[in-house]
Amino acid sequence: MFKTIKTSQLQLFAMLAAMLLIVVFFSFATDGAFVSPRNISNLIRQTAIVGVLAIGMVFVIISAEIDLSVGSMMGLLGGVAAILDVWFHFPIMLTVLITVAAGLVLGLFNGWWVAYQKVPSFIVTLAGMLAFRGILVGLTNGATVAPTSSSLAIVGQSYIPSGWGISVVSLLCLGLVAKVYARRKARHKHGVENQSAKFEYAKATIAVAVLMGLLFILESYRGIPTPILIMGGLILIATYVAKRTSFGRRIYAIGGNIEATRMSGVNVERTKMLVFGFNGMMVAVAALILTSRLGAGSPAAGNMAELDAIAACVIGGASLAGGVGAVVGAIMGALIMASLDNGMSMLDVPTFWQLIVKGMILLLAVWLDVKTKKAQ
Amino acid sequence: MKQPLLDMRGIIKSFSGVRALNGVSIQLEPGEVLSICGENGSGKSTLMKVLSGVWPFGSYEGEIYFEGDLVKASSIRDTEALGIVIIHQELALVKEMTVLENIFLGNELGSFARLNDEEMHRRTSELLARVKLDILPDTPIRELGVGQQQLVEIAKALNKNVKLLILDEPTSSLTTTEIEILLNIVSELKQQGIACIYISHKLEEVLALSNWVTVIRDGDHIDTRSVENLTQNDIISMMVGRELDELFPREDHDIGDLVLKVNHATAKQAGAARAQVDDVSFELRQGEILGIAGLIGSGRTELMQCLYGSYDGHYEADIELHGKPLMIRSQRTALEAGIAMVPEDRKRHGIVPIMSVGRNITLSVLKQYSSWFGTVNEDKESQDIDHYIAQLKVKTASPDLSIKNLSGGNQQKAIIAKCLLTHPKILILDEPTRGIDVGAKYEIYKLMFALVKQGVSIIMVSSELSEVIGISDRVLVMHEGRLKGQFDHQGLTQEMIMNCAIKEDTANV
Numbered sequence: 001m002f003k004t005i006k007t008s009q010l011q012l013f014a015m016l017a018a019m020l021l022i023v024v025f026f027s028f029a030t031d032g033a034f035v036s037p038r039n040i041s042n043l044i045r046q047t048a049i050v051g052v053l054a055i056g057m058v059f060v061i062i063s064a065e066i067d068l069s070v071g072s073m074m075g076l077l078g079g080v081a082a083i084l085d086v087w088f089h090f091p092i093m094l095t096v097l098i099t100v101a102a103g104l105v106l107g108l109f110n111g112w113w114v115a116y117q118k119v120p121s122f123i124v125t126l127a128g129m130l131a132f133r134g135i136l137v138g139l140t141n142g143a144t145v146a147p148t149s150s151s152l153a154i155v156g157q158s159y160i161p162s163g164w165g166i167s168v169v170s171l172l173c174l175g176l177v178a179k180v181y182a183r184r185k186a187r188h189k190h191g192v193e194n195q196s197a198k199f200e201y202a203k204a205t206i207a208v209a210v211l212m213g214l215l216f217i218l219e220s221y222r223g224i225p226t227p228i229l230i231m232g233g234l235i236l237i238a239t240y241v242a243k244r245t246s247f248g249r250r251i252y253a254i255g256g257n258i259e260a261t262r263m264s265g266v267n268v269e270r271t272k273m274l275v276f277g278f279n280g281m282m283v284a285v286a287a288l289i290l291t292s293r294l295g296a297g298s299p300a301a302g303n304m305a306e307l308d309a310i311a312a313c314v315i316g317g318a319s320l321a322g323g324v325g326a327v328v329g330a331i332m333g334a335l336i337m338a339s340l341d342n343g344m345s346m347l348d349v350p351t352f353w354q355l356i357v358k359g360m361i362l363l364l365a366v367w368l369d370v371k372t373k374k375a376q
Numbered sequence: 377m378k379q380p381l382l383d384m385r386g387i388i389k390s391f392s393g394v395r396a397l398n399g400v401s402i403q404l405e406p407g408e409v410l411s412i413c414g415e416n417g418s419g420k421s422t423l424m425k426v427l428s429g430v431w432p433f434g435s436y437e438g439e440i441y442f443e444g445d446l447v448k449a450s451s452i453r454d455t456e457a458l459g460i461v462i463i464h465q466e467l468a469l470v471k472e473m474t475v476l477e478n479i480f481l482g483n484e485l486g487s488f489a490r491l492n493d494e495e496m497h498r499r500t501s502e503l504l505a506r507v508k509l510d511i512l513p514d515t516p517i518r519e520l521g522v523g524q525q526q527l528v529e530i531a532k533a534l535n536k537n538v539k540l541l542i543l544d545e546p547t548s549s550l551t552t553t554e555i556e557i558l559l560n561i562v563s564e565l566k567q568q569g570i571a572c573i574y575i576s577h578k579l580e581e582v583l584a585l586s587n588w589v590t591v592i593r594d595g596d597h598i599d600t601r602s603v604e605n606l607t608q609n610d611i612i613s614m615m616v617g618r619e620l621d622e623l624f625p626r627e628d629h630d631i632g633d634l635v636l637k638v639n640h641a642t643a644k645q646a647g648a649a650r651a652q653v654d655d656v657s658f659e660l661r662q663g664e665i666l667g668i669a670g671l672i673g674s675g676r677t678e679l680m681q682c683l684y685g686s687y688d689g690h691y692e693a694d695i696e697l698h699g700k701p702l703m704i705r706s707q708r709t710a711l712e713a714g715i716a717m718v719p720e721d722r723k724r725h726g727i728v729p730i731m732s733v734g735r736n737i738t739l740s741v742l743k744q745y746s747s748w749f750g751t752v753n754e755d756k757e758s759q760d761i762d763h764y765i766a767q768l769k770v771k772t773a774s775p776d777l778s779i780k781n782l783s784g785g786n787q788q789k790a791i792i793a794k795c796l797l798t799h800p801k802i803l804i805l806d807e808p809t810r811g812i813d814v815g816a817k818y819e820i821y822k823l824m825f826a827l828v829k830q831g832v833s834i835i836m837v838s839s840e841l842s843e844v845i846g847i848s849d850r851v852l853v854m855h856e857g858r859l860k861g862q863f864d865h866q867g868l869t870q871e872m873i874m875n876c877a878i879k880e881d882t883a884n885v
Contacts, residue, residue, distance in 0.1 A: 186755060245750035246742035253739055256728035263686060263725045264739040264794065265711040323730050 011317045014368070015332045022336065026343035034343055037221035040214075047331075047338040048227035049074075049286050049293075053309035054316070054330035055231075055238045056282025059275050061313050062242075064255040064322025065114060065121035067276065069106075069128030070283050070309055074302035076136040077103050077287035082145040082297025085152045092151040100284040106132070107280020111273035129306070137299045146296035155230075156292030159223035168229070169215045173208045180204045227289045231331075234285065238327045251275055255322030311358070312337055315365040336361070379444050381406045381571050382427075382540055387438035389422055389431060396422045398595040399438070404540070404588075409562065409572045410600075411582040413611050414592035415785075415813030420575055423592070424542055427573075428462045429455040442540075459539030463529045463546065469517045476500045476513040479532045503531040507561050523554030530561065541565065542573045545811075547581060551672070559585055577813065579608040591615055616815045624846025625818065627825040631849060632662030634699075635833050636802060641693035643678050652678040653691070654857035660802065660835065663828045667848025667865075668837045669873050675857040676837045677720055680804050683835075684717040685710045697801075711740060714801035718791050718808055720837070726791045727779050734761040734775035737793045744797075764793035769819060785816025792823065803827065805836045809843060821847055841870040853877050 026034040033039060053070055060067045081099045084090040090098070106128075113124040160168075180200055218224050242248040250271045253261040262268045286305075291297050316333030318325030340361060344354045382404040389397040397419045404410050414420050425431050427440065429449035440447040442458050449455045452462075469478050479500055486492035500513035507527040517525060526546055533541055543562070547555045562572055562585060576582055582589060583603055591598040591614040598614050612623075636659065643653035653675045660666055670676045681687035683695070685704040695702045697713055704710050710717070719725035728736055738745070738757055745753045761775050768789045772782055779787055788808065795803060805824075809817045824834055824847065838844050844851055845868050853861040853876040861876035 241750075244752055244754075246746045246752050247750050249735065249739075249742055249752060253728045253731060253735075256730045257724075259725050260728050261739065263684075263707055263717070263719055265707045265798075266739065267708060323728070 011329065011369070012332075015316065015329065015336070018365075019332065019336060019339070022339045022343065026339070026346070030343070030346050034346060037217045039342070039346070040217050041221045041225060043338060043342045044214075044228055044335070045225045045293075046342060047335050048225070048231045049290050050305070050308045050312055050338060051231045051331050051334040052234060052282055052286040052289065053305060054312040054334045055234050055327055056279035057306075057309040058313045058316070058318050058325050058327055058330040059238075059242070059251055060121075060279050061310070061318045061320060062255045062322060062325040063251050063272055063275050064258070064320075065272070065275070066310070066320070067110065067121065067125045067279055068306050069110060069125040069132055070279070071302045071305035071307070072129045072132035072136070073103070073106055073280065073283045074287045074290060074305055075299070076132045076139075077106070077284045078291040078294075078301050079136045079140055079145065079297040079299070081152070081288055081291045082148055083139065085148045085291075086145050086297070089149070092149070092154070095152065096155070096288060099288055100281055103280040103282075103284025103287070104277050105280070107283070108273055108277040110280070111276025114276065115269040115272035140297060140299050142299050144296050144298050148291060148295050148297075152288075152292050153295065154226060154292070156227050156289040158226045160226060160229055162219055162223050165215065165219065165224040165229075169211055169224075172232075173211055176204055176207055227293075230285065230289065234282070235327055235331055242327055247271070247274070252323055255324070257323075308334075308337060311362045315362060317369065333365075380404060380441075381443060383441040384423075384427065385439045385441070387423065387426055387436055387440070389426055389436040396595050397426070397436070398597075400590075400592060400595075400597040401438075402590055402600065404571050404573070406539070406571050407566050407569045408588065409566055409574055409586045410588045410590060411574045411576065411586040412590050412592060413576075413579070413582060413615055415615055415783075415815050418592045418615075418813075419595040420592055421544070422595075424462060424544060424573070424575065427455070428452055428460060428542065456536055459537055460542070461533035461536055461538045461540070462542040462544065463526070463533065464544050469525055469528060471518040472516065474514050474516050475504070475511065475520075475528055475531075478517055478528060479503065479535055481532075483536070499535065500531075503534055506534060507531045508557065521554070523550045523558065526550070526554075526558060527561065530565075534565075538570060540571045540573065542575075544575045545577070546574075547576060547578060555581070577811070579611055582611070583608065612814055615813070616818075623814075623818070624843070625821055625825065626846065627829070629663055629825060629828045631664045632831070634659055635662045635697065636660040637696040638683070639694040639696075641679060641682050641691070641695075643675070643682050643687050643689060643691035645689040648689070651857050652689070653682060656854070656857075656859045658852055658859065658862075660833050662833055663831055664850065665824060665828055665834045665836060665848050667844040667851040668835065668854065669839075669841065669844045669851055670854035670860075670877050672839065674854040674877065676854050677806055678857075679854070680717065680806055680835065680837055683710065683802075684715060684804060686717075686719075711798050711800075714799070715804065716740075716795035716798050716800035716802070717804040718788070718795055718806060720806035720810070722784065722787055722791065722811075727787055729780035730778055732776045733765070733770065733772050733779045733782065733790050734758065736779045736790055737761050737764055737775075738797065740794050741797045760797060764796065765790075768793050768796075768823065783813075783816075785812040785820075788812055788820065789816065792820070796827075800832060802833045802835065805834060807838060808836060809838070809840070841873055844873065845870065 023035065053074065057067060057070065077099050080102055081095055084095045084098060110124055110128055113119045114121045184200065215224070242251070250261065250266050253266065254268050254271060258268055287302070290301060294301065312333035313325060313330045314320065314333070315336055316326070316329030316331070318330060337358065340358055341354065344357065380403045382402070384400065384402050387397050387400045388395065400419070400423055402410060412420050412423070426436050429452050432450040433448040442460065447455070447458065470481065473481070476496055480496050484491055485496050497513055504511065504513065507530050509524060509527045509531065511520070511524070517528065520528065530541070546558060550558065559581060562574070566572065574582065574585060583606065586603050588600055589603055589606060589611060590600040591611060593615060638659070639657045641653050641656045642651055644651040656679055668676050668679070678687060682691045682693055683704065685706045695704060702713055704713070728739070734757070738761060742752060745757045747753070758775065765772065765775060770789045770793065771786050779790060782790070808820055812820070828834055836844070836848060845865060848865050851863045851865060851868060851873065852859060853863070853873055855877055863872065
């Protein structure tokens with residue numbers, strides 16, 4: 001029985017178990033305040049920013065590169081969005097479009113240096129980390145750009161009307177079950193063995209239950225927060241890109257063995273540059289959520305956010321050696337990090353302890369991963 | 377009865393229910409050489425890992441007695457302490473350190489604070505003399521050739537008071553002279569009473585060197601025989617379990633019109649004094665197998681890289697494909713023009729190890745299955761994968777298995793499948809059978825003939841002269857970047873090729 005479970009599935013289980021442990025622990029420690037609808041709503045809203053960053057970052061890591069510039073880039077793009085909104089009173093759609101386009105350009109800029117000029121991504125993005133922050137401080141003269149308009153607040157602060165929320169989630173659940181069914185049928189047709197039938201349906205059932213439970217909890221507070229809906233949409237798109245498209249396939253191949261991929265006729269340079277471009281767009285989305293939530297563009301915004309994103313990916317099973325990783329894992333990683341933050345804040349744990357605990361958790365997660373891989 | 381040095385009894389080793397070794401027993405006296413033969417994946421390496429302690433006592437069934445005592449090793453350190461030393465195919469020397477430092481790595485003489493340099497120097501010189509290596513103890517490893525490094529490994533083993541030396545495919549990357557030196561040294565060690573287990577695909581060496589030959593097939597111990605009256609064909613038929621009527625199954629095929637014309641191909645690394653490919657011109661016809669021979673470093677691989685657009689220096693060549701000029705700037709242009717290549721270095725350039733067999737096979741042609749958005753039609757994809765896995769007889773439990781779990785021969789077949797999916801007009805095979813067992817070799821040859829009958833043209837680079845002669849229609853010989861000779865396979869001998877490849881002046885071009 002156990003032999004049929006693959007490493008990736010084992011990893012998912014381990015993460016779910018860790019998540020459960022954290023939830024149970026903080027629930028007891030806070031007398032149930034941790035699992036109150038209000039706090040859960042807060043918690044997953046906090047996850048949104050790191051989660052969206054992690055979606056972009058996980059592709060970079062799968063391709064065996066790294067992006068240290070995302071924190072500064074998020075600050076810069078958030079600042080740009082705030083300036084367009086506060087100083088120039090641009091309509092919200094235009095602000096969003098320009099910010100995302102700017103993210104794409106900055107990402108492609110990073111990617112061009114890495115892919116075509118062969119400068120190691122660590123250096124390119126370290127340079128970006130410094131330069132982007134510098135540009136931000138220069139643009140804003142080191143002052144906070146505030147207050148942002150009420151229309152920009154929609155992105156990060158609003159909630160979805162309950163009717164809409166319920167229909168979206170129900171549709172999602174139906175889609176999930178249909179997908180599992182269709183996949184099993186397709187495999188059956190090809191004579192591929194379907195031994196883990198129970199496992200697949202169990203997984204789908206758990207996912208549906210979690211989604212429904214979450215919906216119930218969120219609805220009993222204020223509804224689904226808009227940033228979560230945005231993140232959810234991006235998770236779906238990114239997972240699809242990673243698993244079902246030739247672009248995603250090539251990213252995994254490049255991370256697995258770039259030379260062999262090049263010999264197979266894949267344009268590895270272009271693919272790499274596009275990965276950084278995609279990452280830039282994700283950073284832009286995160287930046288919009290951040291600025292909207294803060295109601296301001298701050299010159300210090302997004303400081304060290306790249307480390308949270310990288311930690312989320314790594315806790316979620318991505319390997320810095322490349323070729324391994326998944327969007328869902330990275331999101332789980334982000335959720336684990338956010339839960340720790342949130343729970344410890346509720347318990348009034350001093351900030352220094354929070355940092356120490358997060359550091360230890362990161363180390364522990366990777367150590368466990370190394371151990372289990374060795375055991376096989 | 378005299379007590380044997382090594383006595384392995386009924387070794388059984390399973391990996392998650394699959395038996396890799398199914399009751400193998402070997403015995404060895406001091407001063408004897410036992411060769412272990414078997415196809416890749418037959419269990420040779422597993423047996424050596426059991427013996428050397430990589431798989432610790434208790435993880436296998438059966439017993440190992442060394443000098444009469446039951447071995448309960450839990451790691452390589454334990455077996456090394458007993459005097460069992462294994463030298464792997466991939467050498468384990470630190471390139472940036474000197475010969476002396478490597479030989480005493482982990483066993484430095486002297487105290488923690490102060491090393492006894494004089495004594496180590498003296499011992500190193502002694503050891504180097506024993507392996508007939510005329511170098512200074514202070515030479516850095518990176519300045520040595522592969523063959524010399526192998527000898528340093530042996531010296532390192534001798535320093536540990538080795539009683540049983542295990543050599544795993546020691547000659548697969550050595551030149552003929554280096555092989556000779558190595559074999560001489562093993563014979564001398566034999567006379568000094570050191571026993572040796574020798575693993576090799578090269579049956580001539582096996583017969584020349586061993587007292588005993590053990591054949592393993594699919595984990596089963598087929599037989600152990602004395603080399604007296606044993607022939608290469610006996611070993612091969614035990615290895616593959618069937619009689620191979622011939623090693624090279626040449627089949628008649630028609631050779632058609634001119635397909636490819638290469639004029640004045642030249643390739644040079646930036647800043648290098650000598651061109652790696654120096655003004656080479658040749659032609660290729662439809663349905664032809666063109667063999668390219670030459671020593672390592674003669675520019676064969678570089679010439680192929682120019683044709684495939686993967687040369688990493690500066691190169692130029694006038695290439696005509698079907699009479700039309702073609703500029704090959706990258707691997708992509710080559711593939712689009714119908715030129716595919718199976719690279720020489722399978723691990724570095726061939727496979728993406730952690731990806732599945734199926735996904736490796738379709739990596740070059742993902743576009744064929746992609747919609748406008750790039751969505752891969754996995755139904756269509758897996759049909760092709762299944763088809764090629766069946767056609768090329770790639771032995772894999774499932775197309776979803778990581779390709780790194782396959783044996784070298786099956787990996788190679790998967791890479792060939794990847795090339796065939798691009799429907800090439802010209803297929804370049806660079807050392808297609810290196811490190812591959814006899815059975816898989818035979819299948820690859822069969823496949824080559826099937827392809828040329830379909831009108832594909834093949835260029836095969838190979839260091840194995842018997843293969844070049846046995847398979848090619850025409851043979852080009854390269855020497856120091858230049859084309860030295862051109863032969864028809866009729867009446868061609870290994871000596872003729874060697875003469876052409878080594879000597880400075882030959883006519884016949």
